[in-house]
Amino acid sequence: MKRFFGLLLLFIFTNVAYSQELLDLMPMPQKVERKEGKLYLDSNFRLSINGNPDVRLYKATTRFLRRLDEQTIVWFKQDQITSTVTDARAILNIEVSRPAKVVLKEDESYSIAISGGKIKVKATTDLGAMYALETLLQLVQADEKGFYFPNIEITDAPRFPWRGLMIDVVRHFIPYEVIIRNIDAMAAVKMNVLHLHLTDDQGFRIESKSFPKLHEKGSNGKYLTQEQIKDIINYASDRGIRVVPEFDMPGHASSWFPGYPEYASAQRIYEIETKYSHFEPAPTMDPTNENLYPFLDQFFKEMTALFPDEYIHIGGDENSGKQWDANPKIQEYKQRHNLKSNTELQTQFNHRLQDILSRYKKKMMGWDEILEPGISKDIMIHSWRGKKSLNEAAKKGYPVILSHGFYIDLLHSAQDYYLNDPLSESKDLAANELSNIYGGEAAMWTELATAETIDSRIWPSAAAIAERLWSAQEIRDVRDMYRRLDKLNNKLEFLGIAHKKNYEVMLKRLANGTDIVALKTLVDVVEPMKGLSRRKQGITYYTYTPLMMAADAARPDSKVAREFSYLIDDFVATSASHLADSIKRQYQIWIANHENLKNTMRLAPATRELEPVSENLKRLSEIGSGLVSYLQKKSKGKLKEKEKISETQLKEYGAFFKEAAKPRANVEFVVLIKATEKLLDLVQKDN
Known part of the structure; x- marks a missing residue:
């Protein structure tokens, strides 16, 4: 009963008092x-x-x-x-x-x-x-x-001073207008740092007037002009948002070398990469080339004049060092300078970068791989590999922010991001060490996102992260978070975020001009594969691969599935008959939808990969509806002996749930399966 009436109770948290009238504030004030x-x-x-x-x-x-x-x-x-x-x-x-x-x-x-x-x-x-x-x-x-x-x-007042959103504009180019509308959304939820990942293997996405071959040969013509960058900075500043640029080096550097191959660790003809993977040997800058540093000095002189923020992000991640290992000149340099590892060589490179940035009154920031002995304490550490590196940096006196657990491109639920607190594993840190943890950033990488889909991957999940970084640590009621998130979601649309509008457009494209009702009924309840699992399905994704299938349209955190799951939770807790009726009505909709969707598939070939998904949803709904009817009759004492479900049948249901949970067409409906399993568990207990 407590669970069922939860939303009717007063929500009271530390330092926050509610009235009987629920407020739709997000992030929740102190x-x-x-x-x-x-x-x-x-x-x-x-x-x-x-x-x-x-x-x-x-x-x-x-x-x-x-x-x-x-x-x-x-x-x-x-x-x-x-x-x-x-x-x-x-x-x-x-x-x-x-x-x-x-x-x-x-x-x-x-x-x-x-x-x-x-x-x-x-x-x-x-x-x-x-x-x-x-x-x-x-x-x-x-x-x-x-x-x-x-x-x-x-x-x-905010709990943390650094509340950011990182947008990778490289892997799939994210144009000016998309960045602008996301700045408006950031301001609405009190985020204050826009981190632009501007260079990587797949492109050099910013104009350089000092070295024009960087963007001319490294972008396929898709880059942000300096006038656009200035406009983005001014637009963001007017909304209280800092803009931090990232130029990834010494690894993730393929796009530097089509124009300037002389700075690579292996001399050959370079092109920007068009596929997404870790390339071995990964194209890497040659830190032993003395000509590299005047080049970088001139480049950063130009970029530090363009970007007013005190921090410049230099990446520094995922350098395997294999090009360095294969280069005799680099190996001889390491021996001559008594450098025992590639890590020590990269640390030396970072020292020289820091010297360059210091000349232009900037501070260096990098991913947590740069946390090595000897690095200056005014470098910002950006933790992506886990809270161990976050706490290690804080304990050593470095300023540090967290992105581990905030990777929104991995398409986890808003609940997962919401409950990921930067300080949850920092109990052993002293007060002065805790103060080195400045906050965090939602990280939106674009290997599997385009200008059309990126809004639906960032929002509304980033708003849950914004609250985690602003509001009191004790604010953790997930249902109330979702209630407020749903209200905010509409307001984000009013600000120009295209996560809802583009969803309808993509479904119309998939349906080939036919009615989208049946397709929408299915896609509303499925979610794209989580984490990196989609990239492991044997398909090679390129920068030109169209990302327009059901998995690209589907929301990472299905509201329909979540609310249905809550409905089952409340039924399991209360056995209320009106809840049972609501559950069965929804199951019947999904049962009937399968035949309707098959009619759509006849004229829409791009939807046919969804047929086994729809078939499994129909079967799941038939089982779920039967389980609810069984529980209703049992609770009323009207269950006949012949209507009892055998142990064999219950095991078959369990086996089906396990099979249906496997992704198909790069989508899944695990939330619904887990919800229906709760009905199965209840029946098994009664047996």
């Missing part, structure tokens, strides 16, 4: 206190700014008014907000102490007080005020009288 009363909106709603903000706040408040307009269709009379706008009649008063700098560890705190028909926002910096505006947009509710803000008091 302290929320709901008061009696409401502030209704009408066209006379006005705002005023007092204090000493940066000019970005005037632009942000103007965007706030227009978004509030669009959200409520109230048509506010107030137009552009400028420094000359002061209004004693203002309902929303914003007070800011000083302009913010868009830098690490800037003050991002704010407070909101709504009462007596007024809204007061206080913040030390305009960044905090901008976050308050995002919270206000999430607070808007409606009743029979219209739209309103609830009377409330909020005190809020």
Whole structure:
């Protein structure tokens, strides 16, 4: 019963107080206190700014008014907000102490007080005020009288100062407009770092005026111009978001060498790679070539002038060193300099990179492979291999952020990302060591994502990570997270994120112009294969491989499957008859859908790979519906002896579930199978 009535109870966490009226805030603020009363909106709603903000706040408040307009269709009379706008009649008063700098560890705190028909926002910096505006947009509710803000008091500040999203624009080129719309979504959930992975084996995706052959020969014409980069940086800065570039070296460097092969460790003709794998021997920069360092110095002089952030990410990961092992000159250099391993050679390379970046007043950042003895303590370590390296770096005094467990390209559930706390395995660290853990980044690699599908891979999962990095550690109620995530998901669409729109487009393409109802019913409930498993199916994926199949359209975290699973959980806990009826109705929909989908398949060849998936879903639904009917009759004492399910039959059901859990057409419906197995377990216990 506790589970069934969970959403009707008050949700109370440490430092957060709820009213009986659930709020749709995400990330959840540090302290929320709901008061009696409401502030209704009408066209006379006005705002005023007092204090000493940066000019970005005037632009942000103007965007706030227009978004509030669009959200409520109230048509506010107030137009552009400028420094000359002061209004004693203002309902929303914003007070800011000083302009913010868009830098690490800037003050991002704010407070909101709504009462007596007024809204007061206080913040030390305009960044905090901008976050308050995002919270206000999430607070808007409606009743029979219209739209309103609830009377409330909020005190809020982030738990971690680094809350990032890494977008790989290389493997599949991600163009300017996709990056821009994702910046808007990041701002909506209070993320503050956009990490752009700009170079890798499959492309050099940024214009270099100093060395134009880098992008001319290393990109197939797909790259971001410097004017676009400047616009991205300015657009992000206006929303309080830092932009950190990554130039991967000495490995993952194939795209540097079509234009400048003289800096490679093996001399040959190079082309950018078109397939996704670890290449052996991997094309790698030659750190013993003294001409490499003036080249990199000039390159970083250009790039550090372009990117204002204090950090430059140099990658540094996954260098097997096999090109170094095969090069006699490099081996002779190692012997001459008493370097016992390739790791020591790479550490020497990193020292020289750090010297270059220091000349341009930048700090170096790299993946956790660069954490080797002798590396300067002001280097940021980016942990991707696990929390062991995170804690090791923090213990040694390095600033460090976490991406392990936040790889959203692996298509795990939002729940998995949400419960991955950066400090969950850091109990042995002292307070000063814990302070070296600055936060984390959602990592979106694009081997199996395109400009068409990337939004559906980032969102809404990245919002769950944003809350983990902003909100109190004790905020961990998964069902309530999903409730709020579903509300936010619609608002992300209003901001221009194409995760829902493109889903429909892809289904229409798959259906070859036929009706998509049956196809959508199936794809709504399946999920793409998780982790790296899809890449291990014997198919070679290239940069030009079309990613337009059902596995590419399917959402990583099916809402239909999840909510059905919750329905079964509640039925198992309560045996409520209305829940049983709802479960059987849904099973019947999936049973009937199989024949409907077969009709679609006749004219849509691209959907035919889904036939065994649909057949298994039908069979699963038949079994599940039968199990629910059995449990209903048993609970009412109406089960006849001949209607009992034999042990042999139960074992056959179990064997089917195991077989059906295997991916087909690169999709799976494991969530549904696990849910139906709970019915089977209940029947087995009753037997």
